Amino acid sequence: MENEKGQIQSAEIVKTETGRQYHVNLAPGEVAPYIMLCGDPARAKRVSQLFDEVELTRQNREYISFTGKYKNMPVTVMGTGIGCGNMEIAVIELLQCVDNPVIIRVGSCGTLQEDIELGDLIITTGSVRLENVSTYFVPEGYPALAHIDTIWALQKACAEQNFRHHSGLTACSPGFYGGQGRHVPGFPPRKPHLLDELGKLKVKNFEMETSVLLTMSHLGGARAGTVCAAYANRTKNTFISPEDKDSAEMNCILAGLGALLELHKTDQIRKEKNNEQWYPWLT
Numbered sequence: 241m242e243n244e245k246g247q248i249q250s251a252e253i254v255k256t257e258t259g260r261q262y263h264v265n266l267a268p269g270e271v272a273p274y275i276m277l278c279g280d281p282a283r284a285k286r287v288s289q290l291f292d293e294v295e296l297t298r299q300n301r302e303y304i305s306f307t308g309k310y311k312n313m314p315v316t317v318m319g320t321g322i323g324c325g326n327m328e329i330a331v332i333e334l335l336q337c338v339d340n341p342v343i344i345r346v347g348s349c350g351t352l353q354e355d356i357e358l359g360d361l362i363i364t365t366g367s368v369r370l371e372n373v374s375t376y377f378v379p380e381g382y383p384a385l386a387h388i389d390t391i392w393a394l395q396k397a398c399a400e401q402n403f404r405h406h407s408g409l410t411a412c413s414p415g416f417y418g419g420q421g422r423h424v425p426g427f428p429p430r431k432p433h434l435l436d437e438l439g440k441l442k443v444k445n446f447e448m449e450t451s452v453l454l455t456m457s458h459l460g461g462a463r464a465g466t467v468c469a470a471y472a473n474r475t476k477n478t479f480i481s482p483e484d485k486d487s488a489e490m491n492c493i494l495a496g497l498g499a500l501l502e503l504h505k506t507d508q509i510r511k512e513k514n515n516e517q518w519y520p521w522l523t
């Protein structure tokens with residue numbers, strides 16, 4: 241069906257009357273190939289304040305994005321809001337605007353391991369798909385893996401900046417309360433042993449978007465990874481203080497930006513050498 245401007249309207253890939261993606265309000269040419277995602281829109285703004293320059297700002301609903309340069313790297317940061325439904329929309333619509341980007345999620349989480357301190361960073365190597373959004377694209381048993389480039393780059397960025405960090409499995413939950421086995425009076429979780437069970441299975445943390453980010457990115461040709469700051473320690477029933485939260489968030493942002501810079505450099509070397517199989521960790 242054509243609208244008054246002669247544009248074809250589709251109910252499959254929905255666009256605004258200005259030709260932008262329906263929810264994220266962005267079009268091809270408006271998204272950089274190095275992307276940072278975070279749940280909290282205020283965090284996206286905080287990231288953009290570290291940029292050398294911001295060329296484009298867009299907002300629609302909870303999706304806010306800033307595109308510009310960070311240390312000469314073209315970068316977009318987007319706040320996605322909370323949850324897997326939001327992440328599904330973010331990844332699909334971003335991938336209508338840019339081909340084969342690197343996407344790093346910079347988030348917060350609750351840790352399931354006693355030895356992980358509040359404020360420590362956790363780099364996801366793979367994600368337990370507790371949610372069901374990804375099941376509409378891939379079958380049960382299909383792995384949600386972080387791209388090896390992002391794991392390596394995040395580990396390097398954390399090590400170089402002396403951030404206490406851990407690498408391992410992340411459980412991606414469909415909720416903050418029941419989905420993470422929280423006991424709130426009046427709302428007993430149906431899976432009260434989830435925390436113990438996943439902890440014994442050596443899962444490091446709970447958050448709410450990563451398995452969708454990783455599966456959808458894998459399908460769509462993006463290299464994706466996640467780093468989260470531990471705001472809660474669920475085994476000790478502790479939660480981070482506001483001051484520590486502020487510095488943990490900044491460390492997480494700097495780890496994510498450092499990793500994106502590292503991958504920007506890696507991609508340039510691969511291009512110069514015309515060799516996609518040049519691995520920085522082998523040099």
Ligand SMILES: O=P(O)(O)O[C@H]1O[C@H](CO)[C@@H](O)[C@H]1O
Pocket residue numbers: 278279280321322323346347348349416447448449
């Ligand atoms: O801090 P963000 O990136 O929002 O991440 C975590 O925090 C939110 C819950 O408080 C969820 O989105 C969870 O994944």
Ligand SMILES: O=c1cc[nH]c(=O)[nH]1
Pocket residue numbers: 348349350351416420446447448471472
């Ligand atoms: O416990 C927590 C803390 C932050 N984000 C989560 O998803 N869970």
